[in-house]
Amino acid sequence: MLKDGIMIDIRNVTKTYGIGGQTVKAVDKVSFAMGTGEIVSIIGHSGSGKTTLLSLVGGLTKPDSGSVVIDGKDIWSMDDDSLSELRNRKISFIFQFSSLVPTLTALENIMLPTTFGNYGKDVEGYARELLGLVGLADKADSYPSQLSGGQQRRVAVARAFINRPEVVLADEPTGDLDEETEREVIELFKRMNRERKTAFLLVTHSSELAGQAGRQLRMSSGSVLPFINTVSHRER
Amino acid sequence: MKTGLNTFSIAVKNLRRKIIRTALLFLAVTVVTGTLFSATLFISSMRNALKIGTYRLGADVLVVPEKYVSEARTALLAGEPTSFYMDRAVYEKVKRVEGVKQASPQLFIKPASFTCCYSVDVFLIAFEPATDFTIAPWLEKNLKKPLSGDEIITGREVPLITGDTVPFFGTPFKVIGTMEPTGMKFFDRSAFMTMDAAYTMAANSKANSxxxxxxxRSRISAVLVRVQDGYTPDRVAIRLEHDIEGIKAIASDEIINTVRKQLGGLLKGILAVSAVLWILALLMMGFAFSMMVNERQRELGLLRAMGAKRGYIFRLIITEAVIISAAGGIAGLAGGSVLLLAFKGPILSSLKLPYLVPSATVLAELTAGALVFAMITGLLSSLLPAISASTMEPYAAIRKGE
Structure with a gap:
């Protein structure tokens, strides 16, 4: 069951790519909905369309057909500026790859999304708090090249919360992390979910992270297979 | 607390990323702006000097003996002292020619250095107070009196001050005034006396010098002519040459045109080099910014994912280009000025031309113009890459960068 009403509603979304003269359906007539504050995980083999689905949900790419509705608005009926504002205010991404800007320090990377909108005065204070939450308080002035892969991932995780998003779209967010750091990140996700009702759509291979999800979507060849309810697992 | 993170600071950090490439682009803009600025300033300075010079001359047409026309031009433009004479009857004929409003004779006398201790060549110019319309108004305005037979006024570069007495051809003259600088040696290195004083000095020179x-007294060097309203100097000059034998009438415009012709080759050369440099800089910057956008596709896609609008991405790329071109422009202005100062002397002496720094307004306009030009160069070169970067679909940009 969905919590508190629908926040994201994907209907019959299809996305195809032309690769080497062939058309590949990355996402094929996918429909699902997410409630406010819900945690949903997506699992599936490599190339099954998980990352493309995340980008469709986040408005990074336009579907060939179908609709993506966030907070009651079809995002592809918006103009580009409004869609950018929506991404800046309500959505955050954690990408699978290194996504830090190499010329900015860890602290500046975290603050970066706030330069695209009007945020409060104490952005830096909150950025430092987030840096502390991912255990990198002493790395504020370090550049990405001075950080390990895991540390970079943690900075990216911290950045995802600077805009106090309604939903975090995360692609393997704990991929580079050791077990202890993975647990800290999961704790951060749970805390944000609990305190701010932040929703999470997680692509993950981590059973521990997937275990936090109320529901699991399984993708295969661009299609979503029936839901698996994992609430009982989480409660257990 | 203020973040200090904004489009400008991010653009500066991006430029530091590839410091050698940034330095090369900076250098390209510096060279182009420096070349254009120094060339424009140089040409403007010479035009300015000519304008002031011909204005100072106060005549629309200068009538000189036909065979001494090149000496007359050199005297006017380069201030090289010279002596040449023609019959005074020419003056009487000039007065009667159609289109002539005023005419006044002058004498140009090339003396030796005037005392044992000075080595500056002073050009003696004698004018007729009764008919003169070039020196007399200055005397009236500044000294409130005409020159007497033993008095002279001097140009700014003559090493004499008011009150000094100096002999020319054995006749002592008292300096009663100094004219303001004009940038033309013809005026700045001249001493002005009345024609009566000049004839007396000549007559006495046989005994005294x-x-x-x-x-x-039957000889004069030139006749200065002011034309009537409705007549152009060119037309009157043609008529003078037609009506009076053995003379050459140089219209004031013609003096400028002569210099323009002299400058023409140089100007064309400078413009051609500047145009080639500009096109090269434009291509180089355009290519570099295209490369920059290509290299940073994923990063730009990430910025879009974080909520950066298309306009922001466009501004970011343009800001980077404008920072480089503004910095290069400023360096070009400084470099161009140094270059001009370094090579001014040799160029001027080979062209035999006067030089005068333009007014502060013109200088400010040229400086601002060069800076705007540099920034437009940056803007143009980054326009296409900026449009391309800002219109990329975020996910496509992120994937292309993978």
């Missing part, structure tokens, strides 16, 4: 001067 080791270098006597052979000049009687």
């Amino acid at each position: 080791m270098q006597p001067i052979d000049l009687d």
